[in-house]
Amino acid sequence: MNGLAFxxxxxxxxxxxxxxxxxxxxxxxxxxxxxxxxxxxxADGRQVRDWFGAEDLSKR
Incomplete structure (x- = not known):
C-alpha cells in the first residue's frame, strides 16, 4: 500500500x-x-475504542 488509507x-x-x-x-x-x-x-450508546483494518472502515 502506498501510504495509509486514513x-x-x-x-x-x-x-x-x-x-x-x-x-x-x-x-x-x-x-x-x-x-x-x-x-x-x-449502537448501545457506549463510547468504545478498537482496532480495525482499512477494509472494515469507510470515510464519512
Whole structure:
C-alpha cells in the first residue's frame, strides 16, 4: 500500500454496522495489513475504542 488509507483525526464509519467514529491511532506493518485505532459510539450508546483494518472502515 502506498501510504495509509486514513489519517489521524479522519471521521470514519464501520462498514458493517455504520457506527461512526474518529481515527485516533494507526499501525503500519511490513508483513501484515495496516490497522486503525478508532474511537466510536457503539449502537448501545457506549463510547468504545478498537482496532480495525482499512477494509472494515469507510470515510464519512
Amino acid at each position: 489519517k489521524l483525526g479522519d471521521a470514519v464509519a464501520l462498514t458493517m454496522s455504520k457506527e461512526a467514529g474518529v481515527v485516533i491511532g494507526r499501525a503500519e506493518y511490513e508483513a501484515a495489513a495496516d490497522q486503525f485505532y478508532v474511537r466510536y459510539v457503539a
